[in-house]
Amino acid sequence: MQTELTQPGPLLRTDGKPAQIGWARQPILDCNLELADFYSLKPLQRFRIKRWDYYAVFSPNRFFSATIADLGYAGNLFVYTMDFKTGELHEEGLIVPFGKGADLPRNSNEGDSHFADKRLKLDFSLFPDHRHLSISWDAFHDKRGIHAEIDLQTPPGYESMNIVIPIGQKRFYYNRKINCLPASGFIKYGDLTETLDAATCLGSLDWGRGVWEYQSFWNWASASGFQPDGRSIGLNLGCGFGDLSKAGENALILNNHINKLGLVKFDYSSCDYLKPWKFSDTEGRLGLIFTPFKDRTAATNLAIITSEVHQVFGRYNGFAIADNGEKVQIKELIGFAEEHHARW
Numbered sequence: 001m002q003t004e005l006t007q008p009g010p011l012l013r014t015d016g017k018p019a020q021i022g023w024a025r026q027p028i029l030d031c032n033l034e035l036a037d038f039y040s041l042k043p044l045q046r047f048r049i050k051r052w053d054y055y056a057v058f059s060p061n062r063f064f065s066a067t068i069a070d071l072g073y074a075g076n077l078f079v080y081t082m083d084f085k086t087g088e089l090h091e092e093g094l095i096v097p098f099g100k101g102a103d104l105p106r107n108s109n110e111g112d113s114h115f116a117d118k119r120l121k122l123d124f125s126l127f128p129d130h131r132h133l134s135i136s137w138d139a140f141h142d143k144r145g146i147h148a149e150i151d152l153q154t155p156p157g158y159e160s161m162n163i164v165i166p167i168g169q170k171r172f173y174y175n176r177k178i179n180c181l182p183a184s185g186f187i188k189y190g191d192l193t194e195t196l197d198a199a200t201c202l203g204s205l206d207w208g209r210g211v212w213e214y215q216s217f218w219n220w221a222s223a224s225g226f227q228p229d230g231r232s233i234g235l236n237l238g239c240g241f242g243d244l245s246k247a248g249e250n251a252l253i254l255n256n257h258i259n260k261l262g263l264v265k266f267d268y269s270s271c272d273y274l275k276p277w278k279f280s281d282t283e284g285r286l287g288l289i290f291t292p293f294k295d296r297t298a299a300t301n302l303a304i305i306t307s308e309v310h311q312v313f314g315r316y317n318g319f320a321i322a323d324n325g326e327k328v329q330i331k332e333l334i335g336f337a338e339e340h341h342a343r344w
Contacts, residue, residue, distance in 0.1 A: 002260060003246040005029075011164065011174055012036060018164050018172050023247040025159040025258050027108045027176050031209050038170035038211055047072040050344070051104045053113045053124055054206040055133055057150060057183050058224055058334060059196055061085065063313065064148065064187050066135050068113050068122055070099035071344055073305055077102070077115050077122060079137060079146060080296070081189055082313065084334070087294055090141045094119065095300075108176045108207040130154055131181070131205070144190035152181035152203040158256035163249050165242040173210035173242050179234030179253045180204070180224045202232065216241050216342045219266045221279065221290070223316055223335025224253075231255045233328070235288075235316065235335060237264045237279060250281065252320040252328065259322045261285055270339060273310045277337055279318075288318035288330065290337055307342040 003022030011029045013019045016037025020029065039045045052069035062083055069076040075098070080091035096102065096115075105111025105126075113124040120137040133150040140146040160178040167173055182198035202224040218240030227233050234253030250261040261281050268277040277290040292314035300307045316333040 002248070002262065004260075005162075005164070010035075012172075016170065018166055018174075021164055021166060021243075021246045023164075023249070023260065024162040027160065027162050029162075029164065029174065031107050031174060033106075033209060036211060047098075048211055050208065050210055050212060052076075052206070052208050053104060054208075055124065055131075055152075055203060056206075056222075057152075057187075057196070057201060057203040059183070059187075059194060059201040062187065062194055063336075064150075066122055066124075066133060066148070068102055068104060068115050068124065070102045070104055071305060073098065073344075075099035075102040075115070076300075077120065079120075079122075079135060079140065081146065081187070082294065082296070084313075089294065089296055091296070091298065092137065092140050093298075093300075108205075131203075133185075133203075141190070145188075146190075147188045148186065150183055150185040150187070150196060150203065152183055152205075153198060154181060155256055159253070159258040161236050161249050161251045161253070161258055163247045165244060165247055167210070167212060167242045171211040171213065173208070173212070175210070175249065176205070176207040177222070177236045177249060178205040178207075179222065179236060180232040180256060182232075200226075202226075202234075204234070212241065212342075212344065214343060216340075216344065218340050219338065220340070221266070221335065221337035223333050225333045225335075227328070228331075233330070233333065235320075235330075235333070237261075237266075237337075239264065239266060240340075250286075252286075252322060254322055254328065259320070261320075266337070268337070268339075273312045273339070277312075277314075285321040286319070288316050288320070290314050290316050290335075292337075296336075305344045307340065307344065309338055309340040311336050311338040 005024040012035040075096035078093035082089040123134040183201040221237040252259040279288040
């Protein structure tokens with residue numbers, strides 16, 4: 001069922017459909033969104049193309065995230081942080097009409113992402129051996145303010161989870177997920193300054209481009225951490241939209257190597273997100289129990305754009321089997337799982 005892509009080329013053909021469908025260990029396709037062709041009135045297409053860069057950092061004490069997104073109708077900038085010990089969570093967001101000022105690169109392995117106005121500045125810069133995040137928002141959380149300078153190392157030969165799938169006849173999704181990037185630098189939140197040590201802190205990137213149906217639903221789960229033997233370990237699991245017959249995004253990431261998994265079932269209660277979630281796959285390579293401790297609920301209502309996400313933080317326990325047959329025991333790995341409904 002899973003088709004691995006190995007040949008570089010364009011994302012879209014001249015008729016606007018994906019040139020290749022499948023998954024890859026590297027971002028080998030050129031994201032030529034200018035060839036998208038799903039409306040007869042071409043000038044309206046830009047309002048339905050979605051682009052985002054979502055960064056997250058796990059430290060032993062804190063989760064931190066920053067996003068620049070251009071959803072066509074509007075830009076969405078947001079930052080949030082959570083203290084694992086106290087459960088304190090705070091999020092600030094800014095909506096910008098038609099994505100004005102949100103600068104996002106064509107591809108995930110080239111160019112920088114940027115937004116700045118008198119309220120905040122978000123800069124995501126790409127260098128040969130690392131990615132740098134620079135965040136400054138003085139008014140964050142009643143003027144406590146949040147500032148961060150973070151380097152995410154990109155080790156030589158590291159792999160990422162890349163997929164291209166069709167959505168209906170004319171729409172598509174191109175996504176890159178990178179887990180387990182060693183993080184260093186600092187996060188300053190009010191009077192608290194947390195220093196990030198690459199030996200204990202890891203970052204990730206969710207880089208998405210595509211055209212969705214107006215009404216969409218998905219599940220996503222992610223984690224980045226360390227095994228007792230010092231190896232980095234990551235999880236990326238997802239389902240919910242698009243044609244997954246040739247590719248899904250499910251993977252165990254062990255020491256920056258993608259171990260591809262088949263279809264994964266999310267078994268959880270949408271009436272009580274804090275009940276344990278169960279994850280299993282069709283090949284017997286994955287068995288996880290996810291025990292939540294915090295439900296981050298975020299809702300947006302802008303008439304034509306609405307969304308509601310329950311991003312639940314918790315701990316993963318269980319096993320995953322690597323490509324070489326190793327049964328990897330997963331114990332108390334902090335991560336998140338989410339349910340997302342959107343009209344966009």
